[in-house]
Amino acid sequence: MAFTIAVDGPAASGKGTISKALARQLGYAHLDTGLLYRAVGRQVLDGADPLAAAQALTAEALDDPSLRTPEVAQAASKVAVLGDVRAALVDFQRAFARRDGGAVLDGRDIGTVICPEAEAKLYVIASAEVRAERRFKELTGKGIETTLETVLADVRARDERDMGRAEAPLKPAEDAVHIDTTAMDIEAAIAAALGAVRARQEART
Secondary structure, three states, X not given: OOOXXXXXXXXXXXXXXXXXXXXXXXOOEEEEOHHHHHHHHHHHHOOOOXXXXXXXXXXXXXXXXXHHOHHHHHHHHHHOOOHHHHHHHHXXXXXXXXXXXXXXXXXOOHHHHHOOOXXXXXXXXXXXXXXXXXXXXXXXXOOOOOOHHHHHHHHHHHHHHXXXXXXXXXXXXXXXXXXXXXXXXXXXXXXXXXXXXXXXXXXXX
């Protein structure tokens, strides 16, 4: 039986970690939809046309380790404002969402655009400062040289671009459960998310 969990939120809010934990504990498939845009952004940096890259995207392209670099993250945010690119990736995401056995998708517009009928919707947030600290530790832990000030500026720039774009702006679905992870450790955040999903599951039975 299909059961879709839509997890939205800004960069480094914890939505990816929460989504992976939900998928693991529930036995669902997981898709980080941001990787789709990162994969397109990676190809654009290499000289490809954005729409052509989106239309030709394969699952194998999501395994490229370079997709997690700051340069690709910024490129992804820029191609994500393009309506034709977003449209080209919609079918891929919706087909994944309705697969048998359940699916967890995290991104920016899952509960509002991609899967408005999702059985459970979460909106994961945290302050820009805390999100920048998390991303800074992640990047420096991978050996990427940067500064906290640079990362904070990037986080704020991505927020402004994601929330202000005309096509599918980042915003919570009206029926989404909000989870603010600013002062939460990851265990508490996962527990809150799992509790919200369990409540929706029970409401269906």
